[in-house]
Every structure is written in C-alpha cells, then in structure tokens.
Amino acid sequence: MRPQSEAELAEMVAxxxxxxxxxxxxxxxxxxxxxxxxxxxxxxxxxxxxxAALTLVVRAGTPLAEVEAILAAERQRLGFEVPDxxxxxxxxxxxxxxxxxxANASGPxxxxxxxxxxxxxxxxxxxxxxxxxxxxxxVMKNVTGYDLVKLMAGSHGVLGALSEVSLKVQALxxxxxxxxxxxxxxxxxxxxxxxxxxxPFDVSGVARVAGRSLIRVEGMAGSVAYRKGRLRARVAxxxxxxxxxxxxxxxxxxxxxxxxAGRAGDLWRLSVLPTAAAEVAATLGGTAVWDCGGGVIxxxxxxxQAAEVRAVVAGRGQAVLVRGEGASPxxxxAAEVAAxxxxxxxAFDPRGILNRGMI
Amino acid sequence: xxxxSPDAGILARKARILARLAEVLPADAVIGDEAETRAYExxxxxxxxxxxxxxxxxxxxxxxxxxxxxxxEEGVPVVPRGSGTSLAGGAMPTADSVILGVARMNRVxxxxxxxxxxxxxxxxxxxxxxxxxxxEGFFYAPDPSSQLAxxxxxxxxxxxxxxxxxxxGVTTNNLLGLRLVRMDGTIITLGGPWGEPAGLDLPGVxxxxxxxxxxxxxxxxxxxxxxxxxxxxxxxxxxxxVAGACVADIIRAGILPVAIEFMDRPCIRATEAFxxxxxxxxxxxxxIEVEGSExxxxxxxxxxxxxxxxxxxxxxxxxxxxxxxxxxxLGRKSAFGAMGQxxxxxxxxxxxPVSSLPHVLRRIGExxxxxxxxxxxxxxAGDGNMHPLILYNANAPxxxxxxxxxxxxxxxxxxxxxxxxTGEHGVGIEKRDLxxxxxxxxxxxxxxRVKDVFDPQWLLNPAKVFPLAASAGRRARR
Numbered sequence: 001m002r003p004q005s006e007a008e009l010a011e012m013v014a015x016x017x018x019x020x021x022x023x024x025x026x027x028x029x030x031x032x033x034x035x036x037x038x039x040x041x042x043x044x045x046x047x048x049x050x051x052a053a054l055t056l057v058v059r060a061g062t063p064l065a066e067v068e069a070i071l072a073a074e075r076q077r078l079g080f081e082v083p084d085x086x087x088x089x090x091x092x093x094x095x096x097x098x099x100x101x102x103a104n105a106s107g108p109x110x111x112x113x114x115x116x117x118x119x120x121x122x123x124x125x126x127x128x129x130x131x132x133x134x135x136x137x138x139v140m141k142n143v144t145g146y147d148l149v150k151l152m153a154g155s156h157g158v159l160g161a162l163s164e165v166s167l168k169v170q171a172l173x174x175x176x177x178x179x180x181x182x183x184x185x186x187x188x189x190x191x192x193x194x195x196x197x198x199x200p201f202d203v204s205g206v207a208r209v210a211g212r213s214l215i216r217v218e219g220m221a222g223s224v225a226y227r228k229g230r231l232r233a234r235v236a237x238x239x240x241x242x243x244x245x246x247x248x249x250x251x252x253x254x255x256x257x258x259x260x261a262g263r264a265g266d267l268w269r270l271s272v273l274p275t276a277a278a279e280v281a282a283t284l285g286g287t288a289v290w291d292c293g294g295g296v297i298x299x300x301x302x303x304x305q306a307a308e309v310r311a312v313v314a315g316r317g318q319a320v321l322v323r324g325e326g327a328s329p330x331x332x333x334a335a336e337v338a339a340x341x342x343x344x345x346x347a348f349d350p351r352g353i354l355n356r357g358m359i
Numbered sequence: 360x361x362x363x364s365p366d367a368g369i370l371a372r373k374a375r376i377l378a379r380l381a382e383v384l385p386a387d388a389v390i391g392d393e394a395e396t397r398a399y400e401x402x403x404x405x406x407x408x409x410x411x412x413x414x415x416x417x418x419x420x421x422x423x424x425x426x427x428x429x430x431x432e433e434g435v436p437v438v439p440r441g442s443g444t445s446l447a448g449g450a451m452p453t454a455d456s457v458i459l460g461v462a463r464m465n466r467v468x469x470x471x472x473x474x475x476x477x478x479x480x481x482x483x484x485x486x487x488x489x490x491x492x493x494x495e496g497f498f499y500a501p502d503p504s505s506q507l508a509x510x511x512x513x514x515x516x517x518x519x520x521x522x523x524x525x526x527x528g529v530t531t532n533n534l535l536g537l538r539l540v541r542m543d544g545t546i547i548t549l550g551g552p553w554g555e556p557a558g559l560d561l562p563g564v565x566x567x568x569x570x571x572x573x574x575x576x577x578x579x580x581x582x583x584x585x586x587x588x589x590x591x592x593x594x595x596x597x598x599x600x601v602a603g604a605c606v607a608d609i610i611r612a613g614i615l616p617v618a619i620e621f622m623d624r625p626c627i628r629a630t631e632a633f634x635x636x637x638x639x640x641x642x643x644x645x646x647i648e649v650e651g652s653e654x655x656x657x658x659x660x661x662x663x664x665x666x667x668x669x670x671x672x673x674x675x676x677x678x679x680x681x682x683x684x685x686x687x688x689l690g691r692k693s694a695f696g697a698m699g700q701x702x703x704x705x706x707x708x709x710x711x712p713v714s715s716l717p718h719v720l721r722r723i724g725e726x727x728x729x730x731x732x733x734x735x736x737x738x739x740a741g742d743g744n745m746h747p748l749i750l751y752n753a754n755a756p757x758x759x760x761x762x763x764x765x766x767x768x769x770x771x772x773x774x775x776x777x778x779x780x781t782g783e784h785g786v787g788i789e790k791r792d793l794x795x796x797x798x799x800x801x802x803x804x805x806x807x808r809v810k811d812v813f814d815p816q817w818l819l820n821p822a823k824v825f826p827l828a829a830s831a832g833r834r835a836r837r
Contacts, residue, residue: 052607053713053743075613104560117560118532133805134798139710140742141529141782143518143567144790144797145824146806150531150563159559171613194473200496200584202651222658223651271555273474295553318557330558336547341559343812348805359558 004042006124006132006163012038013161014130019356022157024061024099027092028085030156030322031329033355040098043163048138051076054169055121055138060098060162067097071169079170080116081107081251087261089323098162104154107255108205108216111197111292113170117153122166125152127159128349138166151344157355159348173218177228178205178247181213181237186288187278189213192235193293194274199234201227207254208290213237214250259289260300266324268309270297272317283312298322330359360407360788363822363834365454369412369435376433376457377413383425388463390414399458402443402450403505404789406759411438411452418463420538420546420576427574428544430457434837436818437542439570441510442484446706447787449517449569453822459574461512467491468577476535476552477582481512481575485519488580497582500527503783504695515575518567520783525741526617526650529783531566533581539565539573542814552579564809569785570820572813586650589617591687592660594667595641595674599623602643603716605670606740609647610713614662619741620646620691623720626698626735626748627690633697636690639674645740646691694737695748701733702750705762709773710782713743722772723747730765732758744782745773771796786824794826803829 001020003009013020019035043061050056051074058067064082071077082100086092099105101123106115113119122136135148152159181192186208193206196215205216215235217227232239242250253259260267265286272280277294286301301309306327313319321329333341341359345352369376377391390396391413401408412435415426430437436456443450443460452458464480465487471477472495479488485506488499502521503509509519515537520529527533536550550562565572596602606619622630622644631638638644649659660677667675678684690697698704711719720736727734738745747769751762770780770790774797780790794803803825810817810833817833 050712050714052611054610055712114528114532117563118528127805131801131805133802135802135805137777137779139712139744139778139782141520141524141710141739141744142779143520143529143783143785144779144781145786145794145803146809147518147531147564147567148805148809150560150566151809153563154560171610171615174613197475198472198584200587202586220655220658220662223655226652226654271553273471273553275471275473317551317553318555333558334547336545337549337558337561340547340561340812344559344809347808347812 001036002039002042006043006126009040009043009161009163010126010130010132013126013128016353019353022161022355024096024102025063025093027095028089028099028103028105030320031358033358035353035356038161040096040161046070047164055166056169057138057164057166058097059164060096062097064095064097064100075172076169077172078119078167079109079113080119081109081255083107084256088257088267097165101153101162101165102155102157108207108251108291111206112202112204117150119168120149120153120165121168123149123152123162124164125160125162128351128354132163133160136166140168156358158345158359160354175221175224176216176218176244176247177224178242178250179215179228179231179235180240180242180250181215181235182211184213184237186281188236190274190278190290190294192237195234196231197293199231201231205251205254206293209254209259214254216247216251254289254291257289257298260287260298263300265300266303266305267322268299268301268319269322270299270309270313270317270319271295272297272313276316280312284309361827362409362453362788363827369455372433373412376435379429379433380413380415380426383429384415384417384422388416388418388422390416399440399443399452399460402445402448404446404448404451404787406753407448407451407788409452409454411456411458412454414458414460416460416463420540423459423461423540423574423576424544424546426459427540427542431543431818434816434818436821438820439512439516439574441482441513441516442508444505444509445513445517445785445787446708447781447785447789449513449785449787449823451788461574461576462510464576471552472497474552475582476579478552478577478579479511480577481515482510485509485511485514492582493585496585498585499580499582500533501530511578511580512575515566515578516568516570517783517785520744522618522620522739525619525739526615527583531563534562534566535579535581537562537565537575537579538577539575541573542816542818550579569787569824571810571824572819587652588656589648589650590656590660590678591646591648591684592663592678593638593674593676593687594645594647594672595639596643596670597641597673599643599720600717601670602645603713605645605667606713608666609663610741612662612666614659616647616649616659616741618646618648619739621736621738621740622691622694623736625733626694626737629701629735630690630694630697633700634690634693636686636693638690641673646687691737698735698748698750703753704748704750705766707745707747707749707766707769708781708784709770709778710742710744711773711776711778713740715776715778716740716743719745719772719776723769726765726768730761732762732765743778767793788823791824792826794824800829807833
C-alpha cells in the first residue's frame with residue numbers, strides 16, 4: 001500500500017485487517033517484522049521552510065536527499081548528521097525523513113547538538129486506531145501538553161505512522177577542521193576524546209576508528225583556528241590536522257560506518273558511559289567504531305553473541321542489534337518499564353498491527 | 360478559575376489518611392495542621408489559592424513510594440511540588456489533595472566529569488546543580504529565571520527553558536535519565552547516565568508532563584564545560600519591525616548567540632525607572648550575548664555589529680568590561696520586578712514563529728487599547744518565546760477577569776500565527792481551558808491516553824493540563 005495523502009494513510013491503517021509493516025525507504029529499519037507493507041513515500045514535499053527561523057516542516061515520505069538539497073541551497077543542514085546506512089546494511093532504496101525520525105537516526109554531531117529527537121519540533125502521525133494526531137509544532141520552545149514528539153522519535157513505527165515532521169535546522173559552518181591523532185592505544189585514544197569533550201572548545205565530533213582518534217571543531221574561521229590550536233596543545237600522540245573537505249570526508253566515513261561496510265557478522269550499536277567504552281569493546285572483541293567520545297560503540301561481531309553483548313552492557317548502557325538475525329533488535333526492558341511501553345503501544349495501537357514485535 | 364469540587368468522602372477521612380501517612384513516614388514529614396499547610400496553598404500563580412488536605416515532605420525515594428501507596432489505596436489525589444515557583448499553577452492544590460513536596464531531597468548523589476553528568480535528587484535547586492560542579496569548570500545549562508529557587512523536579516515537570524536555550528536547549532535536551540515513582544508506589548528507572556533509553560523514549564514523555572505521570576525523585580543531568588567567556592551587546596531600534604528583522608538577519612547569517620533578548624518600549628521605560636540601567640529610550644531593544652575566548656567573542660561581535668548597522672540602530676553598545684556587561688543585563692533581569700512596581704501583572708508565555716514578531720506585537724498593542732490594560736513585552740527573541748506582561752489592579756473589581764480575557768486573546772493569537780500557548784512555563788491550571796484552541800479533541804485524547812497508562816485512576820495532579828470537561832470522565836474513575 002502506498003497512500004498519497006495523510007487522509008488516505010489514515011483510511012488504510014483504519015481499514016487494515018492484519019499487521020502492517022511501515023516503510024519509508026527501507027534503508028535503515030532494524031529487525032524483521034511481518035505484515036503488509038505500507039510505504040510512506042507518497043507523502044512527499046516541503047510544507048514550510050523558514051530559513052531565518054531555522055525551521056523546516058516536511059511530509060514524512062520526503063527523501064532525505066531532497067531535504068538535504070533544499071537546506072543546502074540556503075546554506076543550512078540538519079544538525080544531527082544523519083547516517084547513510086545503505087552500505088553497511090547492504091540495502092538499496094531512498095531514505096525518507098520519516099524513517100530518519102522513526103529511527104532517531106543521528107550521527108557524530110550528536111555530542112554537540114543532540115540527536116534527531118532534540119531537533120524534532122513537531123509531528124503529525126496516524127495511530128494504529130487510524131486517527132490523525134498532531135503534537136508539538138514548529139516553534140523552538142513549546143511545552144503545551146505532553147511531549148509526544150520525543151515519544152515518536154525512535155519509536156520505530158510501533159505507535160503510529162508519521163505523516164509530517166517539523167525540524168529545527170542549523171546554518172552550515174563557515175569552516176571545519178579535524179585533529180587526527182595516531183599512535184595511541186584504544187584506552188589512551190578514547191581518553192583523548194573525553195578530554196576534548198570536557199574542554200570548553202565546543203567540539204562537534206569525537207570518534208575513534210581504525211586506530212585513529214578524530215576530534216572536530218566547526219564554526220567561524222577564526223574560532224576554528226583558535227580551538228584547533230588549543231585542543232592540539234592538550235592531546236598526546238602524533239597529531240595532524242585535516243581541514244575543510246578532507247575533514248568532511250573523515251566524518252562522512254565515521255557517520256556512514258564505512259569501516260564496517262561489506263563485512264560479515266552482526267552489527268551492534270551500544271550506548272555506554274564513555275569511560276566504559278574501551279573495556280566493553282575489549283571484552284566483546286570484534287571491530288569497533290567509537291563515536292560520541294566512546295558513548296556510542298558500533299561493533300561488528302560474529303553472529304550469535306546477543307547474550308554476551310546484553311550481559312556486558314546490562315545495568316550500564318544498552319545495545320541494539322542493527323544488523324543480524326536470531327535475536328530481537330532491542331533487549332527486553334525491566335518488567336516495570338516494559339509494562340509502561342506495552343501500555344503505550346496498546347493505547348496508540350490497540351490491535352497491535354503497527355510493526356508488530358519491533359520493540 | 361474553575362476547579363473540581365473536592366471529594367467530600369476524602370475530606371471526611373482526613374484524620375484517617377493523616378494517620379496512615381504518619382505510619383509510613385517520619386513524624387516531621389507529615390503536615391496536617393492548617394497553619395502549616397498554608398505555606399502550600401499556592402505556587403507563583405498566587406492569584407489562586409486553596410489549602411490542601413495535607414502535605415508530605417519525604418526524604419527518600421522509598422518514602423515517596425510509601426506515601427504514594429497510601430494515597431493510592433485511599434484514592435486521594437496527589438499534587439507533586441518542587442519549590443512551588445510555577446507560574447501556571449502546576450503545584451496548586453485542591454482541598455482533597457495531598458501535596459507531595461520533594462524539597463528535602465536535595466543531595467548530589469554522583470558527579471562524573473569524565474562522563475559529563477551529575478546525578479541529583481530532584482528537590483535540588485537548579486542553580487545549586489551548577490553550584491555543585493562549577494569548581495571543576497562545568498555548569499548545568501537550562502537556566503529559568505527562577506533558578507535560584509526552582510527545583511529540578513519542577514524543571515522536569517514543566518520542561519523548563521531559560522534565556523540561554525537558543526544554544527543549549529531546554530530541560531529535555533539535557534536530561535539523561537530519571538527515577539520515577541508511579542502513583543501506585545512502583546519505583547522505576549528510565550534511561551540512565553549514558554543518555555539513551557533502550558526502547559521508547561519514556562524520559563522524553565515524562566519530561567514536561569507536569570507531574571501527572573509520576574513523581575520524579577532523581578535525575579541524571581548533562582553537565583557542560585563552561586565557555587571561556589561571555590559578553591552581551593545592547594542594540595536599540597526605533598521600531599519593533601526593524602529589531603525583528605535584525606534578529607532574523609543574525610540567525611540567517613549563521614551566527615548562533617547564546618541569547619537574544621527583546622524588550623519593547625513600555626518595558627524599557629518601566630525597567631529604566633526602576634533599575635536605572637542606562638538603557639536608551641527607544642522603541643525596541645535587543646540584548647545579544649555571545650560566548651567563547653576573547654578572540655572568538657570579538658569575531659562574533661564584529662559580524663553582529665555589521666548586521667545591526669545595516670538596520671540603523673539608535674544605539675549599539677558593547678560591554679567594555681564586567682561592570683558594563685552587568686549593566687546591560689541589569690534592566691532585562693529587573694524587568695519583571697520593574698513591572699511589578701507599577702502594578703500587579705500577569706506574565707504570559709506563548710511562543711510564535713520569529714517571522715510573525717512584528718505582526719504579533721502590533722496586534723498586542725491594538726488589543727491593549729481595546730482592553731484598556733497596559734502591556735510590556737520582554738522575551739527570548741531567538742526562539743520566539745514571548746513574555747507579555749499585562750498590568751492590572753488586583754484590588755479593582757473585574758480587573759483580573761479583564762486581564763485574563765486579554766491574556767487568552769494574546770495566546771489565541773500565538774496559536775493562530777503558528778505558535779503555541781506556552782513555551783516554558785507549562786499549562787497548569789492557567790492555560791488548561793485554552794488547550795482546545797491549539798489541539799483537536801483527538802490530539803488531547805492521545806495525550807490523555809498516556810496518562811491512563813502511567814496513572815490509570817487519574818490521581819496525580821488530575822485537574823491540570825487538560826480542559827476540565829475533557830478530563831471529567833477520567834477524573835471520575837477514582
């Protein structure tokens with residue numbers, strides 16, 4: 001099914017006789033759910049874009065690339081740096097903005113400006129009951145009623161089918177530079193990232209991949225030059241500096257997990273305390289890409305290690321199986337929390353037809 | 360302001376309820392005496408008052424749980440309270456309710472600079488969170504004006520903002536995880552210091568739920584390294600339109616100041632008479648603050664000056680030193696007090712798209728004449744969060760009602776231009792009955808279903824947020 005309007009989407013959900021699989025472009029969904037596919041690609045286009053207010057309202061099925069092009073024409077962008085997961089997940093397709101929101105897909109700049117959920121100002125969505133609900137709006141500060149906007153971000157389609165999203169955007173910086181640090185082991189290389197995060201120099205990316213630690217600053221030219229100098233004086237190891245396009249290429253590789261693409265195994269995304277990052281990865285083995293100062297670990301492991309991964313992060317973080325079979329993508333929550341999640345799913349989708357079994 | 364009639368059965372059982380609470384709490388944690396409960400009869404929306412049935416002041420999460428379990432079994436509504444600084448009546452009691460104050464729970468449980476978080480009990484005041492980490496060069500970013508007094512519990516309940524959220528976001532963007540006690544006494548942990556919930560973003564929906572989903576007793580908060588320095592500039596204009604255009608140009612140029620504050624002429628005059636900050640007598644005034652090293656501040660101010668000068672400001676004043684910086688902020692920070700010197704006032708909190716600024720200010724001016732009440736505007740211009748202050752005389756019969764009617768018209772205007780009723784104060788009782796201006800019944804129903812899940816009997820802060828008529832059936836469940 002491929003509705004061409006929000007009203008049609010609502011009719012299709014209301015009239016569905018069995019489970020539905022909500023799909024934007026099918027480029028980043030985790031897990032496997034069964035049912036009739038409902039594609040949102042027909043709900044496309046910009047509803048409103050005010051560059052001077054840093055706000056964009058767009059239909060959920062709009063291709064991400066189109067959103068990025070519209071923003072770039074005004075020298076703006078989505079601040080949360082959306083990963084392109086197609087290579088690492090071996091998928092084709094056209095990523096949609098609704099899918100980005102449903103997955104709360106966010107990249108390295110999350111350490112500075114927050115995740116997709118932090119940039120999400122408003123939503124319109126169709127619940128499993130077939131009702132069209134709006135929440136939030138298009139202004140930066142809004143505490144009017146409950147914040148279902150945050151609830152929808154990262155809900156992977158289990159509460160409703162997004163039809164429209166409002167996002168806060170940001171200006172493109174005039175300059176960027178990245179310190180590339182070599183010659184440190186993982187523990188020392190991750191400590192360097194934490195030191196950068198704890199500095200007043202407003203870093204916008206802190207990652208470690210293939211034995212190199214990367215620290216990014218962005219902004220006005222003079223400010224970038226100043227901060228990169230101050231940061232360089234603080235870190236050990238062999239430091240070189242990548243500027244402008246070279247810096248951007250480094251971060252595209254981190255964001256899209258180029259180091260892990262085309263390789264066999266299960267792909268995990270772990271959220272842990274940065275100080276635990278080195279030990280967690282060493283304990284589990286595999287190949288790691290550390291982002292967000294170590295707070296996010298992308299880990300490529302041999303298949304079938306779900307129990308080990310979940311035991312290692314239990315009580316001190318969480319893990320999502322992004323690519324792999326034989327385990328559900330999300331770990332079971334504590335019973336009291338699971339009861340609330342189940343209650344919310346039942347409230348929004350009493351028939352349990354939307355992406356059944358996902359969370 | 361309509362409030363539901365108190366439940367006579369509960370009032371009749373007061374002695375028994377107090378006795379049961381006293382069984383599970385220390386003697387000094389239960390207050391039933393009218394002379395002492397009077398301190399809890401209102402919050403900062405002081406036009407509305409009501410004595411609660413009782414007040415409990417637990418010291419631990421377990422005591423909160425025990426108190427809630429008793430109230431749950433007795434079917435008694437509970438109104439959670441931080442420091443009672445709500446401007447929306449979020450902590451206002453009803454006669455049949457128990458106030459659950461968390462102010463005694465104010466410890467710092469853990470500071471972790473390497474992982475940049477602080478774990479606090481929710482009764483801790485906002486400013487003292489920063490106080491606990493500033494010696495190490497860190498701060499907690501959300502900074503509501505009441506930060507000296509307001510509690511993290513209330514900040515989370517209302518998703519509080521502040522002057523600097525243009526750069527740092529509001530409470531929800533700085534909240535990593537929390538401990539919550541549900542109405543039935545169940546203690547749960549949502550999220551954690553690593554900052555990402557494992558499934559649905561439950562901390563995200565608890566934040567801003569105005570104490571209706573549970574009582575937050577602990578929170579993990581993001582702390583940030585303090586910038587090297589900060590400096591404000593003051594720019595005066597002879598029209599609101601031009602000041603609004605200047606704000607748009609600054610944002611459009613890719614500059615992100617930490618704050619852009621806006622004051623209009625009535626507000627400038629009032630604060631000048633009160634605080635004598637030396638502000639120019641002009642139609643509109645911006646205070647723009649930037650952060651960084653000396654060189655970075657200079658770089659940003661050069662750009663801002665260049666943009667401002669294209670709009671022919673009547674004044675562009677840079678702070679040469681700390682004292683001048685303080686004087687630039689002095690008037691802004693005294694604005695509410697200054698308006699209060701003139702008369703009683705009501706402070707609104709609607710947000711508008713920044714592009715609608717000139718239109719909205721013009722309409723507010725027209726309405727001010729229609730209602731015969733003066734209004735001054737001071738607000739966070741970068742994010743469109745307005746704070747119109749309507750002056751009225753609380754002792755003049757009918758003035759409060761006229762003021763409320765005027766306020767409602769302004770908030771409707773905010774919604775009409777694409778904004779919202781409240782940007783950072785919350786709905787409480789104040790804007791409860793305007794919710795249907797912004798939301799269709801189905802939108803409110805979706806929100807109320809969330810409360811059904813967390814608090815099926817609607818005992819937590821029940822007569823707030825939703826129009827009374829919309830929540831009546833649910834509130835009758837107990």
